[in-house]
Amino acid sequence: MKKIGFVTCVQLGLSCIEEIYRVGQKLDLLITLKDEKAITKSGRIYLDEFSNKNKIPLLKIENINENIVLETIKKYDLDWLFIIGWSQIAKKELLFTPKKGCIGMHPTLLPEGRGRASIPWAILKKLSKTGVTMFKLDEGIDTGDIIAQIEIPLNEQITATDLYKEVNNAHIKLISEYLKEIVEDKIVLKKQNNNLATEWLGRRPEDGEILKEMSVEEALLLIRATNKPYPGAFIKEGNKKIIIWKAIQSLNEEGIKLRDGYISILESEVV
Incomplete structure (x- = not known):
């Protein structure tokens, strides 16, 4: 059985973790931010309760690229590492430490909307649709090969609250539909068309x-x-x-x- 780790500090990630267990797969390691970090981050959650209930080792860090992260991934001999809802960019050494690599999700239909603040921007840009992309992480920002996508239609009344729920449901569905293929090495990767790529900038509260x-x-x-x-x-x-x-x-x-x-x-x- 493949050994899997999961990195998150937001609800989107916890929803994925819960779905992993619902479909009968287990995790060998959880990684999250230290309790005092990013306490005002949108959707910030804590993994202690889930970790204790399911007896999963939990590592709390300040940065995803710390040596302790690399050492712990090696210690638990991970095949895959999910990194979802995490704003720090994983460096090359981290990406290649799990034997199979790292998987992320991004709440746009990549290659459109690489970058940050995907949910607010989708509304601000008056898009007719957005979505969630599951992809294998590489050294770029949201540039990795695509595993799967789910489209989400938008209308003129949708709020960030509504869209966050839709994005959350899409994360769960992607885990449910593709986790088996991931652990059985049956995923088919699709290159992104960089000619169609757009990048969305970060947003601050004052915006x-x-x-x-x-x-x-x-x-x-x-x-x-x-x-x-x-x-x-x-x-x-x-x-x-x-x-x-x-x-x-x-x-x-x-x-x-x-x-x-x-x-x-x-x-x-x-x-």
């Missing part, structure tokens, strides 16, 4: 600010794209920051004034 010169459409789009588990769109009023989770266009001159009209807040919080 969610709603500015007065925005249109109503732009503001409502930003609110949908930065919804939970992301930091949210916001306005500033004096020393207060009002995070807006839900809003609609106002048909009269009430609410937040923007370039071409008003929006009314339906759900918010002050921080």
Whole structure:
């Protein structure tokens, strides 16, 4: 039986881990961030409970490329290492330490949308569809050979919360459908077409600010794209920051004034 490790610190990864056990496969090693690291990261989770319940060794680290990671992979003689929901780039030495290699997932239809903030950008760019790609990691950023993809249709009402759930379900489905092929060495790899590649930049919490010169459409789009588990769109009023989770266009001159009209807040919080 193949020996498998898993690296994650977010819900998408935990959902995959749970599916691995649901289909009857086991893990030989879990790796996650130290408890105090990235506590504000979108979707941040902890693996202690799952590790203890299933008696899986758990290594907590600051960086995926630390020597302790390489040593531990060798110690447990891993064939495959899943790295999912992890923002640090794995270097060549790590990628070649598991005997078969490393597998990742990216919430776009690669080669489109390499990079970061895939869920917010898919909404902000008004795409008609996005998806999740399972692929074998290489030294590039989301450039590895594709194992499988699942498409997710988008509409003009979808929020980041909705899309995160769809992406989570797609992760689970890919694990369910392709794990057996992975452990039996039956996967067929497909090269990405670099001529079609696009790269999306990272986003910061401050990028969610709603500015007065925005249109109503732009503001409502930003609110949908930065919804939970992301930091949210916001306005500033004096020393207060009002995070807006839900809003609609106002048909009269009430609410937040923007370039071409008003929006009314339906759900918010002050921080």
